[in-house]
Amino acid sequence: MPEPGFPLSRRALLRTASITALMAAAGTEAVANAAAPSRGPVAGPLPDQQRYFGLFREVADQSTVPASAFADYGAVPASVMWFDNWGRRAAFPVATAEALWRRNVLPHFTWEPWDPTLALTDPKQITLAAITSGQWDDYVAARGREFARYGKPLIVRWGHEFNGNWYPWAVATNNQDPRAFVRAYRRVHDIVRAQGAHNVQWCWAYNNGASPAADWNDEALAYPGGAYVDWIGIDGYNWGFGPSWDPNVDHWASFVDTFAAAYARARAIDPGKPVMLPEFASSEDGGSKRDWVAAMIAELTAGRFPNLRLLTWFDIDKEERWSLTPGLPGLRELLGSGDHRRWATAAGCAAAAVPRTFRPLPE
Numbered sequence: 620m621p622e623p624g625f626p627l628s629r630r631a632l633l634r635t636a637s638i639t640a641l642m643a644a645a646g647t648e649a650v651a652n653a654a655a656p657s658r659g660p661v662a663g664p665l666p667d668q669q670r671y672f673g674l675f676r677e678v679a680d681q682s683t684v685p686a687s688a689f690a691d692y693g694a695v696p697a698s699v700m701w702f703d704n705w706g707r708r709a710a711f712p713v714a715t716a717e718a719l720w721r722r723n724v725l726p727h728f729t730w731e732p733w734d735p736t737l738a739l740t741d742p743k744q745i746t747l748a749a750i751t752s753g754q755w756d757d758y759v760a761a762r763g764r765e766f767a768r769y770g771k772p773l774i775v776r777w778g779h780e781f782n783g784n785w786y787p788w789a790v791a792t793n794n795q796d797p798r799a800f801v802r803a804y805r806r807v808h809d810i811v812r813a814q815g816a817h818n819v820q821w822c823w824a825y826n827n828g829a830s831p832a833a834d835w836n837d838e839a840l841a842y843p844g845g846a847y848v849d850w851i852g853i854d855g856y857n858w859g860f861g862p863s864w865d866p867n868v869d870h871w872a873s874f875v876d877t878f879a880a881a882y883a884r885a886r887a888i889d890p891g892k893p894v895m896l897p898e899f900a901s902s903e904d905g906g907s908k909r910d911w912v913a914a915m916i917a918e919l920t921a922g923r924f925p926n927l928r929l930l931t932w933f934d935i936d937k938e939e940r941w942s943l944t945p946g947l948p949g950l951r952e953l954l955g956s957g958d959h960r961r962w963a964t965a966a967g968c969a970a971a972a973v974p975r976t977f978r979p980l981p982e
Contacts, residue, residue, distance in 0.1 A: 669928060669969075669973070670919065670927070670928055670929075670930075671697035671698065671725075671928060671929045671930075671966070671969070671970040671973075672696055672697055672698075672929070672930050672931070672932070673696045673697055673698030673699060673700055673725070673727060673929060673930065673931035673932070673970075674688055674696040674698070674699055674700070674931060674932055674934050675699070675700040675701065675702075675898065675931055675932070675933050675934060675935070676688075676699075676934050676935060677935045680715065681699050681701045681712075681715050681719065681726075682714075682715045682718035682719055684696070684699045684719075684724075685699065685719070685722045685724050692943065695722070695724065696724060696931075697723075697724065697725060697929070697966055697967050697969070697970045698724060698725040698726070698727050698774070698929060698931060698967060698970055699719055699724050699725075699726060699727060700727035700728075700729060700774075700776075700897065700898075700931050701727070701728065701729065702729045702731060703728070703729070703730060703731065704731040704732075704733055704734065704735055705730075705731065705732045705733060705734065705745055705755065705758065706733060706734025706735060706736060706737070706745065708758060710761070710762075710765055711728070711762050711765035711766060711769070713765055713768055713769045716728075716769045716771070716773060717769060717771070719967070720771045720772070720967065722967075723966055723967040723968055724967045725772055725773075725774065725967035725968075725970045725971050726769075726771075726772075726773050726774070727773075727774040727776065727822075727897070727931065728773060728774065728775050728776070729776045729779060729897070730762075730775055730776065730777045731778075731779075731786070732745050732747075732750060732755075732777065732778060732787075732788050732803070732807075733745050733786060733787045733788065739785075739786075739787050739792060744787050745787060746787060746793075747787075747788055747793050747799045747800060747802070747803040748793075748799070750803040750806060750807065751799070751802045751803050751806055756806075756810060759806075759807050759810045759811060760810050760811075760813070760814055762811070763810055763811035763812070763813070763814030763815075763816045764814045764815075764816075766811060766814070766816035766818065766819050767814050767815040767816040767817075767818070769818070770818055771818060772818055772820060772967075772968075772971035773818055773819050773820065774819075774820045774822050774849075774850065775811075775819050775820070775821055775822065776822040776824050776852060776897055777804065777807055777808075777821070777822075778800065778803070778804055778807075779822075779824040779825070779852065779854060779897065780824065780825060780826040780854055781800050781825060781841055782825045782826055782829040782830070782836050782838050782841070783826045783829070783830045784830050784831065785830075788800060788803065790835065790836055790840075790841055791830070791831065791836060795833070795835045795836070796835075797835065797836075797837075797840035797841035798840075800841045801841055801842070801843045804823070804843045804847065805843050805844075805847055808821060808843070808847050820849040820850060820971070820974055821847060821848055821849050821850070822848075822849065822850040822851075822852045822895060822897060823842065823843065823847070823848045823850070823851055823852065824850075824851070824852025824853065824854060824895075824897050825838045825841075825852070825853065825854070825881070826853075826854050826855065826881075827853050827854060827855030827877060827878060827880075827881040828855075828881070838884060838888065839884075839887075839888050842888055842889065845889055845891065845892065848889065848892055849892070849974040850892060850893055850894070850895045850929070850973075850974060851885040851888065851889060851892045851893070851894050851895070852894070852895045852896065852897040853878060853881045853882065853885060853894065853895075853896055853897075854896070854897055854898045854899070855877045855878055855881065855896070855898075855899055856877070856898075856899060856900055856901070856902070856933070856939075856941070857870075857871060857872050857873070857874070857877055857900070857901040857902055857911060858870040858871075858872075858902055858938075858939065859871050859901070859902030859903065859904035859905040859906065859939060860902075860904045860905030860906075861904060861905070862902070862904075862938065862939065863938055869905055870905075871902075871904075871905040871906050873911065873914060873915075874901075874911065874914060874915035874918060875914075875918055875923065877899070878896070878899075878924070882894060882924055882927065883982075886926065886982060890926075890979055891977075891979065892974075892977070893926060893927075893928040893929070893973050893974060893977045894924070894926050894927045894928065895927070895928060895929035895930065895931070896927065896929070896930040896931060897931050898931060898933045899930060899931070899932065899933060900932055900933040900934070900939075900941035900942075901941070902939040902940065902941070903939070903940045904939065904940075908943075912943075925980035925981070925982065926977075926979050926980055926982070928970075928973050928977070929970060929973065
């Protein structure tokens with residue numbers, strides 16, 4: 620999601636995945652290694668256990684999110700996502716990831732290569748050129764060793780929303796050259812792998828609308844290749860009526876309208892990869908959030924977006940009231956809390972196995 624003060628020029632951004640059903644007890648550990656071979660498509664309905672939901676909450680200790688989600692919603696997410704930036708030079712929180720995994724929750728680490736305290740054009744800002752030239756190799760290697768020390772399944776989303784214009788790693792802010800992004804992504808990936816962190820699942824993620832929409836900003840041009848990607852991610856939001864960047868215009872959009880085009884793009888770029896929504900949510904301005912979520916569930920239950928396997932709800936209030944209010948009428952019923960007959964199941968071990976076992980369904 621763009622940071623406050625940076626330009627926004629597209630319809631919807633989503634910070635994904637909803638609150639999910641009660642966790643099943645952790646079973647056999649399922650480590651999904653990178654670049655698992657893709658299989659041919661299969662026919663038939665999507666099994667209930669193959670769609671999973673995660674949560675992002677802005678708290679100091681992410682290991683507390685499963686308990687707080689259960690207290691608020693009667694459900695524990697299959698995955699918990701959080702952010703960190705390179706400017707902090709902080710160690711990866713191995714103990715936090717271990718605590719989540721013990722609860723059968725898949726850790727999801729969004730790893731942002733910038734210093735958000737600096738302007739995009741500040742000479743001290745972290746750049747793709749600096750990454751590619753090796754200036755950050757030691758830092759990346761140290762984090763890779765920590766990923767390896769944790770050793771369990773871990774989603775790493777590096778350089779997300781590269782097709783926007785609000786981050787220093789974006790194609791738009793790097794001479795409109797998608798090859799610069801690919802070089803940096805591959806270097807980071809290879810350094811981490813060289814530390815023995817084969818437990819990492821790499822999420823290559825773009826915004827649901829490019830900004831600007833230009834030929835050079837085609838997401839496919841920035842794809843690092845199947846050997847470097849385990850999940851394709853799409854961020855997007857229903858911004859509702861009158862967002863701060865366009866206060867007099869109605870930008871309300873359904874779940875389908877928010878993601879249909881970007882999802883089709885993901886399937887065209889690499890049909891052998893599962894799709895996730897690393898961030899998504901809906902505003903409450905201009906419509907009913909309850910109805911928006913209900914319509915989303917109805918569409919997914921009916922078979923829409925069959926290769927979308929992980930969704931992470933952006934459960935905080937930032938530019939809009941994105942959070943799912945605990946008292947929202949019908950929330951537990953809408954999200955299938957505790958009902959494993961519904962598609963909203965939660966199990967971190969099973970979610971972690973998706974890249975390894977993925978067999979694409981026909982659209």
